[in-house]
Amino acid sequence: MHWFTITNIDTIDSPALVIYKERVEENIALLKGMVEGKVERLRPHVKTNKISEVCQMMMDAGITKFKCATIAEAEMLAMIKAPDVLLSYQPVGPKANRLAALVEKYPDTIFSAVIDNIHSAAYLSQLFTAKKLSLNLFLDLNTGMNRTGITAAHAAQLFEAVRSLPSVKVIGLHGYDGHIHDTDPALRKQHVDMAFSKVEILAAAIEAVSKQPVIIVAGGSPTFPVYADRKEVECSPGTFIFWDWGYKHTMPDEPFDYAALVITRVISIVDEHTITTDLGHKSVAAENPFPRVHFLNAPEVEPVSQSEEHLVAKVPDASKYTIGQVFYGVPVHICPTVALYERAVVIENNIASAEWKVIARDRKITV
Numbered sequence: 001m002h003w004f005t006i007t008n009i010d011t012i013d014s015p016a017l018v019i020y021k022e023r024v025e026e027n028i029a030l031l032k033g034m035v036e037g038k039v040e041r042l043r044p045h046v047k048t049n050k051i052s053e054v055c056q057m058m059m060d061a062g063i064t065k066f067k068c069a070t071i072a073e074a075e076m077l078a079m080i081k082a083p084d085v086l087l088s089y090q091p092v093g094p095k096a097n098r099l100a101a102l103v104e105k106y107p108d109t110i111f112s113a114v115i116d117n118i119h120s121a122a123y124l125s126q127l128f129t130a131k132k133l134s135l136n137l138f139l140d141l142n143t144g145m146n147r148t149g150i151t152a153a154h155a156a157q158l159f160e161a162v163r164s165l166p167s168v169k170v171i172g173l174h175g176y177d178g179h180i181h182d183t184d185p186a187l188r189k190q191h192v193d194m195a196f197s198k199v200e201i202l203a204a205a206i207e208a209v210s211k212q213p214v215i216i217v218a219g220g221s222p223t224f225p226v227y228a229d230r231k232e233v234e235c236s237p238g239t240f241i242f243w244d245w246g247y248k249h250t251m252p253d254e255p256f257d258y259a260a261l262v263i264t265r266v267i268s269i270v271d272e273h274t275i276t277t278d279l280g281h282k283s284v285a286a287e288n289p290f291p292r293v294h295f296l297n298a299p300e301v302e303p304v305s306q307s308e309e310h311l312v313a314k315v316p317d318a319s320k321y322t323i324g325q326v327f328y329g330v331p332v333h334i335c336p337t338v339a340l341y342e343r344a345v346v347i348e349n350n351i352a353s354a355e356w357k358v359i360a361r362d363r364k365i366t367v
Helices: 021-034 052-060 071-079 094-105 118-130 152-163 185-210 224-228 245-250 334-338
Strands: 016-020 065-068 084-087 110-115 135-141 168-175 215-218 233-235 260-271 274-277 293-295 302-306 311-314 326-331 343-348 351-357
Touching: 016 021, 021 052, 021 224, 021 343, 052 071, 052 351, 065 071, 071 084, 071 094, 094 110, 094 118, 094 135, 110 118, 110 168, 118 135, 118 152, 118 168, 135 152, 152 168, 152 185, 168 185, 185 215, 185 224, 224 233, 245 326, 260 334
Parallel strands: 016 343, 065 084, 084 110, 110 135, 135 168, 168 215, 215 233
Antiparallel strands: 016 260, 260 274, 260 326, 274 311, 293 326, 302 311, 343 351
């Protein structure tokens, strides 16, 4: 029996997201091992899993700091009493009010947020002052991704400007280098070191002025091995928890294993070389070109087109497949795939034993 085989698969309707609990535990243990058990250096991003029970597994392993991208993800963490939550998404408009509401509602959790301009910082200062609250901030740095963030050359000036604002305090620097995903580990490290050198200079300059240590949160799953060797950095990988086909094949040096799959069934045999399954693009991340999913128990099945509820695939000989046959698929990109499902089926010892709500796929939980 393969590791992914579910003995009571007939109890699971398809398409479905299935999570292999033992493998999640193994990935968490691997993560801790790569920082030599120093869990205080870990700040995993929860945007991949969005599930309270998965985050609780990390907390049970001693991890107390987390990163998230949405207010719902932040509230999910607060609901399980995560001590330290960084919203790595600059809050503007109503999102800032929702963040303040989280701070009020969940006093056991210390929240922080990122900013990359004085206007956002001033708005947060005004809002939190009016509510008699305080908020820690991280300067969001553009280290080459050119998506958000301020360049290191201008960040010191922003730090000085924020220092005069009440109710907010810059305690750290945040840098996400998602543009660095070289397959060659040596080349990947070279690019990380080049981008990070400016961050180090900036941190030293800020510490000289503030006379306080600066927290540096950096990286994602592709660059995690590099930052794992930097003792002064809090590492924030996210995809490691479930892993996916994309990272498995572009980052072969990383030790993580698949811990979440999608299951699908053959629903039609079109002709001698064509079959259709029920894995439409509502059920697996569709931002990548084909194939968007690879089937572990049927690697010869080649997806060629997809609509909302259907996936059409070419096969060598369609007569070898039966209606209702189950395929176990590895998504190319697991993070947005998880967000397509309201619930995940939990697999333990090859048995579907429970369901976990993907609670933070919602835009709003209570706040």
